[in-house]
Amino acid sequence: MRCKTKLMALALAATLSLGGAGIAYARAGEAEIRWDEWDVAHVSAPDDVAAMRALGWAQMQANGNLMLSLYARARGQAAEYWGADWAASDIRLATAGLPDAGRAWEKHLTSSERARIAAFIDGANAYAARHPDRITAENKPILPLRLSDPLMHVLHVVVGTYVAGAQVQKALTLPTLTKPEDPKGSNAYAVAPSRSASGEAMLLINPHLPWGDLYTWFEAQISVPGHSYYGVAQVGSPFLGIAFNEQGGWTHTVNQFDGADLYQLTLDDDRYQIDGQWRDLESETRTIKVRGADGRLTRQDITIQRSIHGPLIRREGNSALALRLVGLDSYGLIQQYWDMAKADGVDAFEAATRRLQMPFFNTIYAGRAGDIYYLYGGRFPKRGQGDHAFWEGIVPGNRSAFLPDGFLAYEQVPHFRNPPGGFIQNANDPPWLTSLPQVLKPGDYVADIAPLPALDWRAQQSLRQIADRPKISFDDLVEMERSTKVESADRLLPDLLSAAATSTDPLVTQAAKVLASWDRRGEAASRGAILYGVWARKLLDQEPGRTFAAQWSPDRPLATPSGLADPDLALRLLTDAAREVQERYQRLDVAYGEAVRLRLGPIDLPASGGDVYLGSYRASWHGKGPDGVNQVRGGNSFVAAVSFGPRLRAVGLLPYGNATAPGFEGAAAQLRLFSDNKLRPIHFYPDEVAQHTVRTETVPAGKGK
Numbered sequence: 001m002r003c004k005t006k007l008m009a010l011a012l013a014a015t016l017s018l019g020g021a022g023i024a025y026a027r028a029g030e031a032e033i034r035w036d037e038w039d040v041a042h043v044s045a046p047d048d049v050a051a052m053r054a055l056g057w058a059q060m061q062a063n064g065n066l067m068l069s070l071y072a073r074a075r076g077q078a079a080e081y082w083g084a085d086w087a088a089s090d091i092r093l094a095t096a097g098l099p100d101a102g103r104a105w106e107k108h109l110t111s112s113e114r115a116r117i118a119a120f121i122d123g124a125n126a127y128a129a130r131h132p133d134r135i136t137a138e139n140k141p142i143l144p145l146r147l148s149d150p151l152m153h154v155l156h157v158v159v160g161t162y163v164a165g166a167q168v169q170k171a172l173t174l175p176t177l178t179k180p181e182d183p184k185g186s187n188a189y190a191v192a193p194s195r196s197a198s199g200e201a202m203l204l205i206n207p208h209l210p211w212g213d214l215y216t217w218f219e220a221q222i223s224v225p226g227h228s229y230y231g232v233a234q235v236g237s238p239f240l241g242i243a244f245n246e247q248g249g250w251t252h253t254v255n256q257f258d259g260a261d262l263y264q265l266t267l268d269d270d271r272y273q274i275d276g277q278w279r280d281l282e283s284e285t286r287t288i289k290v291r292g293a294d295g296r297l298t299r300q301d302i303t304i305q306r307s308i309h310g311p312l313i314r315r316e317g318n319s320a321l322a323l324r325l326v327g328l329d330s331y332g333l334i335q336q337y338w339d340m341a342k343a344d345g346v347d348a349f350e351a352a353t354r355r356l357q358m359p360f361f362n363t364i365y366a367g368r369a370g371d372i373y374y375l376y377g378g379r380f381p382k383r384g385q386g387d388h389a390f391w392e393g394i395v396p397g398n399r400s401a402f403l404p405d406g407f408l409a410y411e412q413v414p415h416f417r418n419p420p421g422g423f424i425q426n427a428n429d430p431p432w433l434t435s436l437p438q439v440l441k442p443g444d445y446v447a448d449i450a451p452l453p454a455l456d457w458r459a460q461q462s463l464r465q466i467a468d469r470p471k472i473s474f475d476d477l478v479e480m481e482r483s484t485k486v487e488s489a490d491r492l493l494p495d496l497l498s499a500a501a502t503s504t505d506p507l508v509t510q511a512a513k514v515l516a517s518w519d520r521r522g523e524a525a526s527r528g529a530i531l532y533g534v535w536a537r538k539l540l541d542q543e544p545g546r547t548f549a550a551q552w553s554p555d556r557p558l559a560t561p562s563g564l565a566d567p568d569l570a571l572r573l574l575t576d577a578a579r580e581v582q583e584r585y586q587r588l589d590v591a592y593g594e595a596v597r598l599r600l601g602p603i604d605l606p607a608s609g610g611d612v613y614l615g616s617y618r619a620s621w622h623g624k625g626p627d628g629v630n631q632v633r634g635g636n637s638f639v640a641a642v643s644f645g646p647r648l649r650a651v652g653l654l655p656y657g658n659a660t661a662p663g664f665e666g667a668a669a670q671l672r673l674f675s676d677n678k679l680r681p682i683h684f685y686p687d688e689v690a691q692h693t694v695r696t697e698t699v700p701a702g703k704g705k
Contacts, residue, residue: 029046029047029049029050029053029701029702030045030046030050030698030699030700030701031043031044031045031046031050031051031053031054031698031699032044032045032054032696032697032698032699033054033057033058033696033697033699034689034690034693034695034696035693035694035695035696035697036666036683036689036692036693036694037666037669037692037694038219038654038658038666038669038670038680039062039219039657039658039659039664039665039666039667040219040220040221040658040666040683041054041055041058041062041218041219041220041221041658042220042221042223042683042689042693043055043058043220043221043222043223044223044224045222045223045224046224046225047224047225048116048224048338049115049116049119049702050119050224050699050701050702051222051223051224052116052117052119052120052123052238053119053120053122053123053126053699053702054123054699055120055123055220055222055233055238056119056120056121056122056123056124056125056127056238057123057124057126057127057699058123058218058220059124059218059233059235059236060123060124060125060127060128061127061131061134061659061661062218062658062659062660062661062664063216063218063235063659063660063661064124064127064128064134064135064139064661065134065135065136065139065660065661066213066216066235066660067124067235067236068135068139068142068143068145069139069142070153070156070213070214070235070236071142071145071149071150071152071153071236072139072142073086073089073093073156073214074093074098074099074102074149074152074153074155074156074236075099075149075152076089076090076093076094076098076099076288077090077288077289078090079288079289079290079291079300080288080289080290080291080297081138081139081141081142081291082138082291083290083291083292083293084290084291084292087288087290087300090288091288091302093156093160094286094288094302094304095302095304095311095312095313096160096164096311096313096323096325097311097325097328098152098155098156098159098160098328099152101152101155101159101328101329102148102151102152102153102154102155103148103151103152104329105148105151105155105329105331106147106148106151108331109331110335113334113335114147116238116338117147117150117151117238117334118147119702120150120238121145121146121147121149121150122702123699123702124145125143125144125145126699126700126702128143128144129143129144134661134662149236150236150237150238153214153236153237154236154237154333154334155327155328156214157214157234157236157237158327158330158333158358158359158360159325159326159327159328159330159359161214162254162360162361163257163259163260163325163326163327163359163360164259164260164323164325165260185207185208185209185253185254185428185612185619185634185635186206186207186208186209186251186252186253186254186426186427186428187204187206187208187253187426187427187458187462187481187617188203188204188205188206188251188252188253188362188364188424188425188426188427189202189203189204189364189423189424189425189462189466189477189480190202190203190204190364190365190366190372190373190374190423190424191203191366191372191422191423191466191472191477192366192370192371192372192418192419192422192423193370193422194422195421195422195423195469195470195471195472196471196472196473196643197471197472197473197474197476198473198474198643198645200368200643200644200645201248201366201367201368201369201370201371201372201643201644202366202472202474202477202641202642202643202644203244203249203250203251203364203365203366203640203641203642203644204251204477204480204481204640204641205242205244205249205251205638205639205640205641205642205652206251206481206636206639207242207251207252207253207637207638208612208619208621208634208635208636208637209634209637210621210633210634211632211633211634211635211637211655211656212633212656214234214235214236215234215634215637216234216235216656216660217232217233217234217235217637217638217654217658218232218233218234218235218658219231219232219638219654219658220232220233220240221683221684221689222240222341227245227341227342228245228246228684229243229244229245229341229342230243230244230245230650230682230684231243231244231249231341232638232654238334239334239337239338239341240337240341241337242638243340243341244640244642244644244648244650245341245342245343245344246368246644246648247343247344247345247367247368247369247644248343248345248346248349248365248366248367248368248369248371248644249365249366249367249642249644250340250349250363250364250365251363251364252361252362252363252364253361253362253364253426253427253428254360254361254362254428255360255361255362255376255377255378255426255428255430255431255450256388256430256450256451257359257360257361257376257377257378257380258388258391258392258448259325259326259327259359259360259378259379259380259381260323260324260325260326261309261323261324261381261391261395262321262322262323262393262394262395263307263309263310263321263322263323263324263394263395263396263397263402264319264320264321264394264395264396264397265307265309265312265319265320265321265322265397265398266318266319266397266398267281267315267318267319267320268318270283270305272307272320272397273398274307274308274397274398274399274400275398275399275400279307279308281305281306281307281312282305282306282307283303283304283305283306284303284304284305284306285301285302285303285304286301286302286303286304287299287300287301287302288300288302306322307322307397308400308403309322309323309324309397309403310322310323310324310325311323321394322397324404326359326378326379326381327359327360327379330357330358330359330379331357332355332357333357333358335357336352336353336355336357336358337352337358339351339352340352340353345367345368345369345371346365346367346369346371346373346417349365349367349373350373350375350417353375353377354410355410356377356378356379356407356410356413357379358377358378359378359379360377360378361377361378362374362375362376362377362426362431362434363375363377364424364426366642366644367644368644368645368648371417371418372417372418372419372423372424373415373416373417373418373424374414374415374416374417374419374424374426374431374434374435375413375414375415376413376414376415376431376440376449376450377413378413379407380407380408380412380413380446380449381404381406381407381408382404382405382406382407382408383402383404383405383446383448384401384404384405385401385402386402386447386448387447387448388447388448388449388450388451388452389451390448391448408446408449412445412446413445413449414431414440414445414449414450416435416439416440419434419435419437419439420435420437420439421435421436421437421467423435423466423467423472425462425463425466426459426462427456427458427459427461427462427463427617428456428458428459429454429455429456429459429462430450430451430452430453430454431450432450432452432453433453433455433459433463433557436463436467452554453554453557454552454554455552455557455558456552456613456615457487457488457491457613457614457615458487458612458613458615458616458617460487460557460558460615461483461485461487461615461617462617463557463558464558465480465483465617466480474641474643474649477641478641478651478679480617481617481618481639481641482618482677483616483617483618484521484522484523484526484608484609484610484616484617484618485520485521485615485616485617486520486521486522486529486532486533486610486611486614486615486616487614487615487616488536488614488615489518489520489532489614489615490520491548491559491560491561491562491563492536492539492548492562492563492564493515493520493532495549495563495564495567495570496512496515496535496564496567496570496571496574497512497515497516498567499564499567499568499570499571500512500571500574503571505571505575507575507578507579507582508571508574508575508578510578510588511531511574511575511577511578511588512574514527514528514531514588514589515528515531515532518531518532521610522592522608522609522610522611522616522618522620523592523593523608523677524591524592524593524606524607524608524675525591525592525593526591526592526593526608527589527590527591527592528589529592529610530581530585530590530591530592530595530596531577531578531581531588531589531590532614533610533611533614534577534580534581535570535573535574535577536611536614537611537613537614538573538576538577539564539570539573540613542569542573545565546565546566546569547561547564547565548560548561548562548563548564548565549562549563549564549565550562550563591606592606592607592608592610593606593607593608593675594606595630596609596620596622596630596631596632597625597629597630597631597632598631598632598655598671598674598675599625599631600656600657600667600668600671601668603668603671603672605671605672605675606675607620607622607631607632607675608620608675608677609632609635609636612635618635618636619634619635619636620632620635620636621633621634621635636653636655636674637654637655637656638652638653638654639652639653639654639655639679640652640653640679640682641679647685648684648685650681650682650684651679651680651681651682652679652680652682653670653673653674653678653679653680654670655670655671655673655674656670656671657670657671
């Protein structure tokens with residue numbers, strides 16, 4: 001009996017070992033999902049194929065209707081399912097070539113990649129087939145999912161959204177031939193042992209994204225024999241986009257990579273001019289299906305024209321814009337991320353990232369061995385001329401010399417390991433000041449790779465709060481992430497308050513009193529943050545010469561911009577801001593958390609955070625809800641702080657929750673923690689997962705098992 005008990009104990013220990021399957025499998029290919037109290041899916045599987053099937057099953061269970069809607073849009077068939085309102089989206093994707101690129105990607109999959117992606121789709125289809133009641137009627141026709149669906153979806157997210165940004169999303173409705181500004185967001189820190197109070201390398205994960213749609217994160221852990229990794233995938237993606245394991249982890253921030261070039265063409269009917277000659281535009285007729293209100297489908301023909309530069313996305317008289325996109329042939333992207341998640345140290349991690357299959361993003365890494373690493377990532381076109389500003393603008397399309405000739409090699413792209421300052425920071429600033437002392441110098445790279453050194457207010461706070469600490473504890477890392485300090489206020493309020501002291505306007509006097517007593521933060525109880533934000537945004541809308549007394553200077557990178565160039569203008573803007581705030585909130589000193597709310601169903605909580613463009617490190621992007629109340633719609637998304645010691649330590653939060661489907665209950669608790677400015681434990685080890693499991697299910701073996 002004692003021998004039998006000992007054998008049972010050994011068997012149990014084996015199944016719970018890190019990277020082990022986590023369960024005893026009744027059949028080959030089966031996997032287990034343990035859902036914890038935060039609705040995080042902890043997948044244990046005997047191999048990668050079974051793990052991917054379970055991940056597809058879990059995503060369909062937690063976010064099935066969202067996943068289906070994203071795949072339908074990525075196919076370029078949204079109008080076929082949902083009607084004419086979606087025709088413009090289908091036309092944009094077809095014009096950019098995204099669905100075609102996804103289908104081409106399928107042909108380039110290796111047998112191993114094909115097996116894993118097919119398993120992901122098989123798992124999603126199996127869950128939907130077993131639970132048809134969880135799929136809305138309007139989404140049922142999207143099923144069954146196909147192998148190409150996640151490929152088209154990944155391209156829609158990575159290339160169509162992150163790389164192309166507003167060009168693909170809005171180009172067909174631009175009022176003029178101008179290139180719009182792309183949004184930006186995210187913070188990151190990597191701390192080396194030399195700067196860590198514990199002697200352990202640490203990582204802060206803090207991407208800023210909208211709360212919903214194709215930006216939605218799904219939090220999961222995947223454990224197979226020899227490997228266990230934890231992180232988030234954007235819903236519909238068969239890989240974790242940000243993750244960590246016991247040996248190391250990474251995060252991303254948006255960088256200044258320009259992989260969407262707009263070329264202005266001169267036309268003569270259906271010809272365009274290049275190198276002094278006229279060439280015929282390629283022309284192709286496509287048909288999209290559009291569902292009418294009566295449910296019947298009609299066919300709509302569209303014409304797609306292309307030059308040597310790329311598809312034409314806008315025509316005006318004898319001018320046109322052609323779009324050249326990078327990343328449509330990044331066929332190794334998913335495999336690269338699978339390899340990053342399993343990397344057992346910085347060497348293996350860099351071996352994966354050096355492939356440059358992700359055509360975008362800064363990558364910031366920290367590992368247990370004490371290494372930290374930075375990559376200013378992207379598939380950079382080899383252009384040979386022009387600086388970053390030139391390529392960010394609209395490029396003349398009449399010279400073939402402006403067409404790229406291949407891509408830069410990894411050695412030509414900014415990256416480094418283990419900087420002497422012992423830290424890496426990034427808040428969407430150019431790569432040059434990611435650490436101090438400065439490691440990367442602009443003169444060592446091609447001129448178009450990034451803008452010259454510049455730090456906005458949030459980036460200055462990011463750099464200041466880590467550079468000023470000789471040693472950084474885990475609690476310090478969490479505290480820095482929580483910072484709602486409005487960096488710009490320290491530079492602008494002294495001049496504004498000085499000017500207001502000379503005013504005889506009672507409204508200005510009252511507004512100045514509110515701002516003088518404000519704590520210069522965006523805490524829920526902060527009174528003055530709303531008034532300052534309205535005023536400062538009005539100031540930023542002015543011509544640059546009328547804003548700051550001192551513009552940003554590389555000689556004073558953490559002290560500029562500062563002061564007011566035109567105090568009289570600033571006072572007029574303060575009057576306008578005060579009237580606006582008074583009218584909307586009936587008081588000038590409305591607290592930030594009274595004016596900005598966190599809402600989820602019946603839950604209505606005060607928010608904290610602020611405007612990243614005014615220097616808040618903690619981001620809360622808000623807009624008016626249906627009732628006119630400001631509610632947070634983005635900003636801080638998945639947040640995690642990780643310390644890579646002998647036993648990994650991690651805390652985190654996904655404020656809007658891990659599931660959009662009914663039956664999941666973790667979102668409300670996470671939103672309350674976000675309102676309270678707190679993080680929660682991340683359950684990584686088998687004993688932690690077992691202790692916090694609220695539901696367990698077995699995912700059956702897939703086809704051929």
